[in-house]
Amino acid sequence: MEKPVLRADARRNRARVLAAAEEAFATDGLAVPLDDIARLAGVGAGTVYRHFPSKEALFKAVVVERLAQYADEARELLDAPDPGTAFYDYFTRVIEQASLNRAICEALGAASAYKADVSTEFRDNLAALLERAQAAGAVRADITGDDLRALIVGALAVERYSPGSHHLVRVLLDGLRTV
Amino acid sequence: MEKPVLRADARRNRARVLAAAEEAFATDGLAVPLDDIARLAGVGAGTVYRHFPSKEALFKAVVVERLAQYADEARELLDAPDPGTAFYDYFTRVIEQASLNRAICEALGAASAYKADVSTEFRDNLAALLERAQAAGAVRADITGDDLRALIVGALAVERYSPGSHHLVRVLLDGLRTV
Numbered sequence: 001m002e003k004p005v006l007r008a009d010a011r012r013n014r015a016r017v018l019a020a021a022e023e024a025f026a027t028d029g030l031a032v033p034l035d036d037i038a039r040l041a042g043v044g045a046g047t048v049y050r051h052f053p054s055k056e057a058l059f060k061a062v063v064v065e066r067l068a069q070y071a072d073e074a075r076e077l078l079d080a081p082d083p084g085t086a087f088y089d090y091f092t093r094v095i096e097q098a099s100l101n102r103a104i105c106e107a108l109g110a111a112s113a114y115k116a117d118v119s120t121e122f123r124d125n126l127a128a129l130l131e132r133a134q135a136a137g138a139v140r141a142d143i144t145g146d147d148l149r150a151l152i153v154g155a156l157a158v159e160r161y162s163p164g165s166h167h168l169v170r171v172l173l174d175g176l177r178t179v
Numbered sequence: 180m181e182k183p184v185l186r187a188d189a190r191r192n193r194a195r196v197l198a199a200a201e202e203a204f205a206t207d208g209l210a211v212p213l214d215d216i217a218r219l220a221g222v223g224a225g226t227v228y229r230h231f232p233s234k235e236a237l238f239k240a241v242v243v244e245r246l247a248q249y250a251d252e253a254r255e256l257l258d259a260p261d262p263g264t265a266f267y268d269y270f271t272r273v274i275e276q277a278s279l280n281r282a283i284c285e286a287l288g289a290a291s292a293y294k295a296d297v298s299t300e301f302r303d304n305l306a307a308l309l310e311r312a313q314a315a316g317a318v319r320a321d322i323t324g325d326d327l328r329a330l331i332v333g334a335l336a337v338e339r340y341s342p343g344s345h346h347l348v349r350v351l352l353d354g355l356r357t358v
Contacts, residue, residue, distance in 0.1 A: 140350070140353075142346055143346070143347070143350065146341065147341065147344060147346075147347055149340075150337045150340045150341035150344060150347060151337060151347060151350065153336050153337060153340045154333040154334060154336045154337035154340070154347075154351075155333060156336070157332050157333045157335070157336030157337075158329045158330060158332060158333035158336075161328075161329045161332045161333070162325065162326065162329035165326065165329060167321055167322070167326075168322070168326055168329060168330060168333075170354075171319070171322065171330065171351070171354040171355060172333075172350070172351065172354055173354070174319075174353070174354040175349075175350040175351055175352070175353040175354025175355075176350060176354075
């Protein structure tokens with residue numbers, strides 16, 4: 001099915017709903033009512049439902065957009081001069097940013113049924129960044145891109161349990177260095 | 180308030196409910212209905228409620244019992260000849276056992292309001308085991324017992340996201356070694 005072409009005002013409304021939803025999900029998690037999101041976006045509940053038939057659809061759109069941004073950031077680093085530094089900086093930044101966003105944490109940590117939906121681009125670019133750092137000898141060779149996403153989920157759980165414990169991310173980083 | 184003394188049959192029923200509850204919580208998490216637990220224990224729902232006024236009370240009793248067992252295991256290791264090996268073996272075993280038990284995972288990973296309730300004995304013995312391994316130079320010096328519990332929560336999140344990834348626990352263990 002082709003994507004329907006949206007009129008300019010409909011596009012604007014969709015973008016406002018998405019931005020409001022990301023803010024609301026980040027603060028309150030998935031429990032936030034759709035009506036609150038509509039109010040925050042300054043549109044009626046009907047406008048929200050016209051673009052997103054359910055809260056799940058809206059949440060998924062928010063996550064897909066955020067993962068697309070992470071994917072772009074990873075791609076830009078693929079020709080960075082120092083593959084190890086590029087990898088560790090990126091890894092740390094994703095954990096720090098995502099830990100501020102409950103929705104992203106929940107999506108990344110959700111059951112395996114959701115895993116297949118994780119943006120292919122994010123998955124591929126993360127794996128490419130990892131492989132480049134492994135080829136440079138900066139990251140242990142026995143982990144895969146899938147493993148790395150599992151470790152990100154773990155790091156987010158640590159951060160939620162013990163907010164601001166940046167030295168605990170260093171434990172993970174040290175564990176990732178070649179042994 | 181003094182603990183009420185239970186008659187022998189009441190004690191037996193309480194133990195049966197606790198064992199059934201642990202099994203049910205381990206498999207299905209907190210969503211399991213109390214009626215199912217009563218059926219599994221072979222007692223009436225009234226008997227369950229007599230011992231545990233709410234599902235939360237029952238869940239807490241299960242967790243407290245399991246943490247008491249972990250606390251005992253840690254205490255027994257406090258005079259092990261090799262403090263580093265004792266620590267890493269214990270740490271790995273707790274993660275492997277707890278990862279099979281959704282209830283324990285949820286309790287350990289629950290919001291900070293719950294943290295104060297984590298068995299003092301478990302907390303103290305875990306910290307003592309850690310400090311002994313740090314004094315022996317086997318574990319990095321910049322983490323505390325609180326940090327260690329946060330890392331256990333992280334390791335459990337990794338295990339739930341990617342079951343059976345024991346090599347990912349090794350990443351964490353390597354990160355914990357003195358650098």
